[in-house]
Every structure is written in C-alpha cells, then in structure tokens.
Amino acid sequence: MTDAVGWARGRVRPGQGTRSFAHWDEDSLTLAVEAGRGIDSDAPAPARLLLASTSLPFADRSNAGIVREALGLPASTRLLESGGSRRAATSALIESLESGVSTLLCASDCVDAQPGSEGETELGHGAAAVLVGEGPGLAEALAWSTRSSDFVDRYRQADRRFDYRLEARWTRDAGIRRPLKALIGEVLESAGIQAGDVSYCLAGLPASVTRVVAKDAGLEDADLLADVEAEVGLCGAAQPLLLLDRALTRAGAGQLILLIGAGQGFDVILLRATGAARRESRPARVRVEPNYTRYLGLRRLMEIDGGLRAERDNRSAQSAAARRHEELHGFLGGRCSACGKLQFPRSELCLHCRAAGTQELEPMADLPGEVNSFTEDWLAWTPRPPLIFGNVHFPDGANVMLEFTDFEAGELAAGDAVRMAFRIKDFDDRRGFRRYFWKPAPAETDHG
Amino acid sequence: MADGIRDKVAIIGMGCSRFGERWDCGPPELMLEAWSEARADAGIEPEQLGAAWLGVFYQEQSTGKSGLPLSQALRLPNVPVTRVENLCATGTEALRGAAYAVAAGACDVALAMGVEKLKDTGYAGLPERAKGSFEDLWQPSATPPGSFAQLATAYARKFGRDMDEVRRAMAHISKKSHDNGLHNEKAHLRRAITEEDVLGAPMVAYPLGVLDCCGVSDGAACAIVTTPEHARALGHTDFITIKAMQLAPSNGWEQGSSEWDGAHTITTQRAAQRAYAEAGISDPLRELDLIEVHDCFSITELVLMEDLGLSGPGRAVDDVLDGRYDRDGILPCQPDGGLKCFGHPVGASGLRMVYEIYTQLLGRAGQRQLDTPALGLTHNLGGVPNRNVASVSIFGLNGG
Numbered sequence: 001m002t003d004a005v006g007w008a009r010g011r012v013r014p015g016q017g018t019r020s021f022a023h024w025d026e027d028s029l030t031l032a033v034e035a036g037r038g039i040d041s042d043a044p045a046p047a048r049l050l051l052a053s054t055s056l057p058f059a060d061r062s063n064a065g066i067v068r069e070a071l072g073l074p075a076s077t078r079l080l081e082s083g084g085s086r087r088a089a090t091s092a093l094i095e096s097l098e099s100g101v102s103t104l105l106c107a108s109d110c111v112d113a114q115p116g117s118e119g120e121t122e123l124g125h126g127a128a129a130v131l132v133g134e135g136p137g138l139a140e141a142l143a144w145s146t147r148s149s150d151f152v153d154r155y156r157q158a159d160r161r162f163d164y165r166l167e168a169r170w171t172r173d174a175g176i177r178r179p180l181k182a183l184i185g186e187v188l189e190s191a192g193i194q195a196g197d198v199s200y201c202l203a204g205l206p207a208s209v210t211r212v213v214a215k216d217a218g219l220e221d222a223d224l225l226a227d228v229e230a231e232v233g234l235c236g237a238a239q240p241l242l243l244l245d246r247a248l249t250r251a252g253a254g255q256l257i258l259l260i261g262a263g264q265g266f267d268v269i270l271l272r273a274t275g276a277a278r279r280e281s282r283p284a285r286v287r288v289e290p291n292y293t294r295y296l297g298l299r300r301l302m303e304i305d306g307g308l309r310a311e312r313d314n315r316s317a318q319s320a321a322a323r324r325h326e327e328l329h330g331f332l333g334g335r336c337s338a339c340g341k342l343q344f345p346r347s348e349l350c351l352h353c354r355a356a357g358t359q360e361l362e363p364m365a366d367l368p369g370e371v372n373s374f375t376e377d378w379l380a381w382t383p384r385p386p387l388i389f390g391n392v393h394f395p396d397g398a399n400v401m402l403e404f405t406d407f408e409a410g411e412l413a414a415g416d417a418v419r420m421a422f423r424i425k426d427f428d429d430r431r432g433f434r435r436y437f438w439k440p441a442p443a444e445t446d447h448g
Numbered sequence: 449m450a451d452g453i454r455d456k457v458a459i460i461g462m463g464c465s466r467f468g469e470r471w472d473c474g475p476p477e478l479m480l481e482a483w484s485e486a487r488a489d490a491g492i493e494p495e496q497l498g499a500a501w502l503g504v505f506y507q508e509q510s511t512g513k514s515g516l517p518l519s520q521a522l523r524l525p526n527v528p529v530t531r532v533e534n535l536c537a538t539g540t541e542a543l544r545g546a547a548y549a550v551a552a553g554a555c556d557v558a559l560a561m562g563v564e565k566l567k568d569t570g571y572a573g574l575p576e577r578a579k580g581s582f583e584d585l586w587q588p589s590a591t592p593p594g595s596f597a598q599l600a601t602a603y604a605r606k607f608g609r610d611m612d613e614v615r616r617a618m619a620h621i622s623k624k625s626h627d628n629g630l631h632n633e634k635a636h637l638r639r640a641i642t643e644e645d646v647l648g649a650p651m652v653a654y655p656l657g658v659l660d661c662c663g664v665s666d667g668a669a670c671a672i673v674t675t676p677e678h679a680r681a682l683g684h685t686d687f688i689t690i691k692a693m694q695l696a697p698s699n700g701w702e703q704g705s706s707e708w709d710g711a712h713t714i715t716t717q718r719a720a721q722r723a724y725a726e727a728g729i730s731d732p733l734r735e736l737d738l739i740e741v742h743d744c745f746s747i748t749e750l751v752l753m754e755d756l757g758l759s760g761p762g763r764a765v766d767d768v769l770d771g772r773y774d775r776d777g778i779l780p781c782q783p784d785g786g787l788k789c790f791g792h793p794v795g796a797s798g799l800r801m802v803y804e805i806y807t808q809l810l811g812r813a814g815q816r817q818l819d820t821p822a823l824g825l826t827h828n829l830g831g832v833p834n835r836n837v838a839s840v841s842i843f844g845l846n847g848g
Binding site: 312314321324372374378382386387391398414 | 570571573576577578579580581582584585586587588589590591593594595597598599600601602604605651652653654655656699700701702703704705706707708709710711834
C-alpha cells in the first residue's frame, strides 16, 4: 500500500500489520451471514435477529430479512436493524440484554476508504455474531451504561461512500478520554467491581486510543487484544464483537471483560466469562493481496474495464425471486419422499424418480460438496477473472452447476471438497440492485 | 406401430453459403446465397414449394422472429413458413419439419433453411443475453467454452486420464479438422495448424485453448425435400434419402443428479440408439462411411465418439490419437472441417452437416471427396453438456 499510494501522503516507510477487505462478491450482509453461521449453540432458534452495521446494502429492503433466510431462521423471527453509528452493535447488545428476548445479534461492516486516505490504513471489513439469551452461555452481562453525544470527529453522510475525519488527537483528548473514563467508572461501580480486576478492555477504537482510555480508567493491566486490529484493522460496528469473540476463546471462568462501543457517545458493558467450553474460533483463511490495483478493482474503487461482455444487463426476475427467495437465500433443495434423493432446485416432479409433489425443502448450505467438473473461464466476464464454475456433487444424489468463489486460477481440482458460502451473485448497476446466492468456496474458508 | 421415416423422404437439392465473418452481408443475402444453389440443384421454383421451415437461434441479435425473414428474403409466394428453434440442433429441426411434411403427404416439396448472423454483435464469441429468468438468479453466467470444458475435467477424472493426454487427443482433433477445412472453399477457417499450435494457444476456458474452439460464423444452408416417388417424377435420379432422424432433449437429470458422470452426453447416446434402430444399423463404426458431429469444442468431439458408440468407454483418446477418425481413418469425421473450420452459424449448422453428407454421397466433394461413401451421419448438440438437445440423423444414397 505504501509503495502504491504512500507518495500521496508523504509516507515512505511501510505501515505495520494487515487489514481485511471483502472480496468483490461480499458485503456487510454476506459477512453477517458468515458470522451468524459461526454461532455454535444448541439453543432454540432466537426470537429476534438483530443486524448492526453502518454499511448495509439496502436502505429500503430488509437486509436482516435476507440474512434470516440465509441462516435458515423461521419467518416468525422478529427482525431489527441497528445503524447510524459505529456503536450500533454495542447499543444493540444493550437493547437485547434489557429486552429479555432471545436475540441473534450479527454485527458487520464493510466500509471502503478512499485510496490514499488515512482511513485506508485503518479500516477493515469484518463481522461477528453473538447469541443473547437465558442460560449460562459463554459470558454473563453484569452491568452496562450508555451516553450519547453528537461529537462529530468523523462522519459519513448517507449518500457518501467514504468517511470524513478530523484530527485524531483532538478526537482522543477532547472527545473520548474524559467522558469514557466517567462512564467506565460508573459501570464498574454499579457492579461493585474494582478496575484492577478487569482482564480485558475491548473497544471499537484504535488500540493506541484504547490504551490511553484503559490507563485513564485504571485498567492498565487489562488485555486490549491489540493483535486483532493488527490483523484486520478496525471493522466499524463489528469491531467490539470481533474483540469479544476473540476474548471468549481465551477468557477463563470469572474473568471480567469490559466492552466499549464508541461513536457519537459510548456504550460500556461489563461481562463475566463463564469459562464454558468453546471451540477455538476457526482461524480466518487469510489470502494476502499483494496487488494494490487489483484490490482497488475488486472493491470497485477503480473502474476496471470489463469489456463488451460486462455490458450484459443483469436485471433480476423479481417475480420469480418472490416465488422462491427462501430456496435461493437458504440454498434449500428438495428431498423426494418417494426415492429419498436430493435435488436443487426443488421441482414438482422428482428428477430422480419422477414422483409428483413429493419434495420437501431441505437446507443444503452446510452439506459437503465435491467438485465433479470445473473450468477456469477467461472469456466470461467477472470482476475477478477467471470465472470458475462447475458441477458440484452433494450427498444423496444432488448435482448443481455453481460459480465458485475464493479460488485462484490453478487452485481447484476435480474431486476437491468445498463448502458453500453466501455471496453476491450479480450486481445490477443499472437498477441499483444486487442478488445473492451460494457459491462453493475452499473447504477451510471461514470469515469468523 | 409407427415404422419411422426411413427412405420416405428424398433430398433433391441443397445449398450452402460461404461461412465466415460475412461483414459483406446480412441474413437475407446469406439465405439467398444458399437458396440459389439449392434451387439450381433441384430445379425447383418458389411456386413449387408447399411449405418451408426456417431455423434461427439468436433471433433478436440476428435474423428476426417468425417465418417472415425467409419469406421476405426469397420473396416466396406466401408459402407457409414455420420458424423453429432448438438450440444448436435448430438447422436439423428445420429439416425435420420439412421431412415430416412431405412424409405425411401434406405437401410435395418443402424447403428447410437454417441461417445465423452472429457477427453483428461487435465482439467475439456467441452473443450475451440479458439476464432475467429464475435460473439467472442462481446459475453461473457461463460461456459455451466454459460449459463444455467441464467435459474434459470430468472425463479425465472418470477414466483416470492425465489431462495432458486428453489434451493431446483434443489437439489431434483440431488439427485434423483444420487439415480437412483446407480443402473446403466455403469454410470459415482455412489454414493448417499443428498439434503444438493447439496446445500452445491462449487459454479460453481450462483446458480449452482458443484452437480447441470452433469458429463463430455467419452463414446459411438449406435443403429441398420431397418423397422419393415425387423426386423420380420430377426426373431426379441423383438424390439421397433420410434413413433416420432422432432427437433427444435433456429432462433435467444431468443437471441435478450426481449419478451423471459429467463426462458424456446422455442425450446423444439416446438419440444415436434410436437412429441406428430406425436406420437398421447394428455396427455403426463399420457401416457408416462418414460422420459430421457437433465439434463445437475439441473435447465435445472426443466424448461424442463414445456417445455415438464408435469408441468404447474411456477409449476415445486412444482411438483419436490412432487416427481412427482422420480423413484416411476407419470412419472420417468432419471431412468438411466441421464446426471447427467450416464454422458454426448456429441455425445453419445442422443443415451444413447434411450438405456435406449430400455432397460426399453424390460424389461432388472435389478435393475432399471420400472413396464412394454410401451412408453418413450428422449429429447436433444444442445447449451445454448438463442440459442439451441432441439430434442424430442418418442419410443414404438413393435406394442404398
């Protein structure tokens, strides 16, 4: 990045760490789905799905509704979206705690930065999810509080793509330190907890700022999990939950976690880990992109000419989608009750045995896939050539021709195992629409 | 019990335009070029046509819907014209319509015309269509080479073949068709290539390089059909007859079932079995004298040799490399250059194949004439391997 665009800001020394960015077919919605899929719980389906983000793709179409269908939650699930601030997720968490209603909270952000900007070195794309409800769980919320203040240190008007930021030192010293110190003190006091007993201080702030805040509040010894920022950057509204996710893979029983959301005010939540056994978060499959202009192209920060084939009209058949959106978003196939075999898409007559009206919908997204045939198509237009697609076998007789994602040319072989990932299928730029479907990805892929 | 169409229909005249990037003309001129040749060949005037069938695939980009383009191009005297479309089997469908009409006695003489104008899109390859169906909501935006390339990876996997070996056979197929196309003055691509050229060509869709792909061409071809009795009444002694015309479309099984191996076209197997039965053929490799198959891509031709029952399962690679389907092999395949070099104007291709069989059987093939062929087969594969329409037709000499 420094080599490519550092000249614009007088940066000559390489920066440190990495930051995550979404592939061309990902957005805050697909990232939220991946996070939601990572919830490992035997609890009954939550009564609510709460989607927290500052960068949801649709202003007037239920983003949470799409996530619900992708996660296979029932249509009776109450849907809420929380946005407007980078503390959208912590505010939503507080609301969920106070509501007493079982809630799946998916926090996700996918905000791009202007090339050459300060934000470019800071912002990451990511998502995390937490299930809030009764029971011992992984952590117990002890106390929380919130303060709102229209302190405008950065903002993004609804019709703009990039943040506008003011001086970072002013933000820290005039907008964060004093009010946050007071709020942390209030929460600790209400719970009867000494600052020195807190093991983790996790904030949706740059680690350098969190460090100062922690010191102000007497939490010098708390772990900030600064390594998360070094790995992925700051992922907007998702950052506090990303940090909490990491902390809960480490925290022992009784350890205290202070979770801070920041953005035009603060949320502070004190949690105590139960020490319940939790599988280690699957390591994110990291693919380092060494080509800066390809990054710009994938994120559409630079318009790459796709040739005449990119002129194709990607209008969606909305009435067809309206009939079958749950099957598409949930990757639901049909299981024939006569022959027991599976197929996608479901049809009135079984393709295996021709029985009529026997197919019952069944989720296929978590079934293992095996590549039977594939190609790397350099003629077809795709934002990331080649277009890799092929026939994928699923258990019980199903074969589906699918577009792959997250594979580079030369990486795929017939017989490979794949896992399904919820992704953007196509953009319809002319009508400002995007549609989603499932794609086979490398079996070890995870965006947890 | 129906007894099929064997020897009930005679082809008394055929025409074929020059194929290629015909920047010089549009669909009407292409049709007129083919018609003029067939008209002179059969000695038939428009007034004698009882009905006509027009095959066009990409109607929006190319020729137009309905039977009007043919009626207007030839200024037909309001002859009934039916437009048909069945993917790459479209030209054969036009012939099937005309053949059924004369076999049924609905008319004495009928015309089958196929045409396609592909080079008005402004780019290489087949036209893109606007997306807007249910299937577009989830299916990959695949290209034809990408779709057919699947055959290669699945074939190599199924038979445990090294891909380099499969690609060598594919290269042999392309080289063979280029050699044959050299002797065809109407062919789109007329230059000799080596197998190394094919293997070293830029990749289009792994493992298909650009020389594994057929030409995207403009062109038209047509046939004038009647009954053998009427042919003789018209004074014709030099004609061929239809021995079989069979069609098999997919029903969705290949697309949705993991029992399909991905390495073959089931539809071709079905259509071939029926056509051999209709024509009374028990040993196609020995009985047929030449074949024109749907070699849209080299790998397609390779697996078709197995689907048509000419090579055993997994044996096509060896048979191809042994020269079995070369011009001087046991069964010459694509003696006119095939889709690969003659070109592939979609709606015309089925009739173009028949044109070669007709020309060869009547001994008019000039430099590329085979030694006294009497029985020929054409095959079309419309669509993609996991969902397609296959047609297999067989033609023989008059009374043969």
